[in-house]
Amino acid sequence: MKDISPSPHDRFVDDDRLGRVRNHIAETDLDGFVAFSPPNSYYLSGCYAGMYSRPVIGLVTLEESVFVGPRLEERKADRTAWTDRALFYEDSDSPFEVLAEAVPENVDVLGYDADHARPEWVNELEGRVEPEFVDASDQFLSLRIVKTAWELDKIRRAQDLANAGCEAMFDAIRSGVPEIEAVEEVQQAYYRTYLEQHSEFDIGTANELGQYGFASVLSGPHALEPHSLSSSRQIESGDSVVGISLPSIQGYICEEERTFLVGDVDDEVTDAMETLVNVREQVIDRIGPGESVAEIDAWTFDQIEQAGLADKVQHRTGHGEGITIHENPALNAQSPGELKPGMVISVEPGLYFHEKGNALRHSDTLIVTENGAERITETDADVLTVN
Known part of the structure; x- marks a missing residue:
């Protein structure tokens, strides 16, 4: 696993995005959002992967934001992701163990994009972390419908x-x-x-x-x-x-x-x-x-x-x-x-x-x-x- 703090150019950073997502979290019973689908993981992180055959997630809580993906995406994430951290796994790693590293210990409930997430990926991550996973598909749609x-x-x-x-x-x-x-x-x-x-x-x-x-x-x-x-x-x-x-x-x-x-x-x-x-x-x-x-x-x-x-x-x-x-x-x-x-x-x-x-x-x-x-x-x- 590799852990970095991305350094995107200002032009790639949506200054309103994380604040909007966190304000929405604060108004709900959730402690954060985790996104498995390409559009939603991009929405939470600012980095879209070249391919999605390997697990890629975006995660935002009130304290931290994280992009997680294969090592192949390291350079792109460093260049474009506006998250606090970016974690990368090798093909020799267990990707879901690395994804689990991204979830803060003080999080109890995570909303996820159930309508578009691959169930096997959700199950693999859910089995490795403490938080309850709640379907937040409609909330992702609500966030994305009005553009910054x-x-x-x-x-x-x-x-x-x-x-x-x-x-x-x-x-x-x-x-x-x-x-x-x-x-x-x-x-x-x-x-x-x-x-x-x-x-x-x-x-x-x-x-x-x-x-x-x-x-x-x-x-x-x-x-x-x-x-x-x-x-x-x-x-x-x-x-x-x-x-x-x-x-x-x-x-x-x-x-x-x-x-x-x-x-x-x-x-x-x-x-x-x-x-x-x-x-x-x-x-x-x-x-x-x-x-x-x-x-x-x-x-x-x-x-x-x-x-x-x-x-x-x-x-x-x-x-x-x-x-x-x-x-x-x-x-x-x-x-x-x-x-x-x-x-x-x-x-x-x-x-x-x-x-x-x-x-x-x-x-x-x-x-x-x-x-x-x-x-x-x-x-x-x-x-x-x-x-």
């Missing part, structure tokens, strides 16, 4: 990459171009923008999108699989093409998506895209503090239903963003709650014509402010046509 100024700064930086990626789509998406060729241009736009504007930070994330974020260009029937990867399929006249831009800076995502109508598109699909553009702009105008997430989604569906397109809807109006691409709040008629300043959401109602092989979906990222919302993604979001 530091987090919003990283999302705005990721927005520069997202905009560059979408701008690249305007030139790359054409009839006869393979999806994978178009998405390569999007990714290259990320890298160029990162190098030119934000190279002092890491381009990467602690979530399911991989080390550099995510980009995809999906055409025709393939776009009816919204979470698929780009393929060798060639874009054809009559396609709608959904371009997805999801880059990340220092672990934080910004989403921007654009749909392009290629060549001779069915009139019904074109008309539906015009309707979707108009409805979506009205939804964006409704975003602000105090607005019910359920009512926003219900209102959106009502507008689409009045246009005779209710059967083309297959998902919610939008979702929260941050360390992961899908987090609270959800703009969903089944979800409780209201928008608050500091929340970050996408607005992305979609229409899906399975019988015609067309999908339609623009997406923008908004930050809820004290007086409304700031729309941070900026590329043209009208009815977009290419040849």
Whole structure:
């Protein structure tokens, strides 16, 4: 085992984070939080690991904060973690014995992220320490839902990459171009923008999108699989093409998506895209503090239903963003709650014509402010046509 005090540069340190977490602990019956999942361990420590096949945890109590991970992560943790301590184990060590070393003796109850933690890791640690482990999944969500100024700064930086990626789509998406060729241009736009504007930070994330974020260009029937990867399929006249831009800076995502109508598109699909553009702009105008997430989604569906397109809807109006691409709040008629300043959401109602092989979906990222919302993604979001 190795035990160090990390020495991150100021730019990697969220000055508000530990205070916010500790204030929350002080208001509960807990003595601290321990996080096993990649997003939550990153949230508590400021360091995301390159891989999570080995146990990685973040731990915060009222007196101490600790990152624990394999020795392979030592340099990264020293450079980025804002915790008081960082403990590292070798492959020859028992990782859970080292994790147990991180838990202070005066702690009686630890809240953990049960919904996303690997049960075997929890059991291994719980069997080696005295504190009771309590499911605090909802509390992690509550902490992460409103962003600090530091987090919003990283999302705005990721927005520069997202905009560059979408701008690249305007030139790359054409009839006869393979999806994978178009998405390569999007990714290259990320890298160029990162190098030119934000190279002092890491381009990467602690979530399911991989080390550099995510980009995809999906055409025709393939776009009816919204979470698929780009393929060798060639874009054809009559396609709608959904371009997805999801880059990340220092672990934080910004989403921007654009749909392009290629060549001779069915009139019904074109008309539906015009309707979707108009409805979506009205939804964006409704975003602000105090607005019910359920009512926003219900209102959106009502507008689409009045246009005779209710059967083309297959998902919610939008979702929260941050360390992961899908987090609270959800703009969903089944979800409780209201928008608050500091929340970050996408607005992305979609229409899906399975019988015609067309999908339609623009997406923008908004930050809820004290007086409304700031729309941070900026590329043209009208009815977009290419040849």
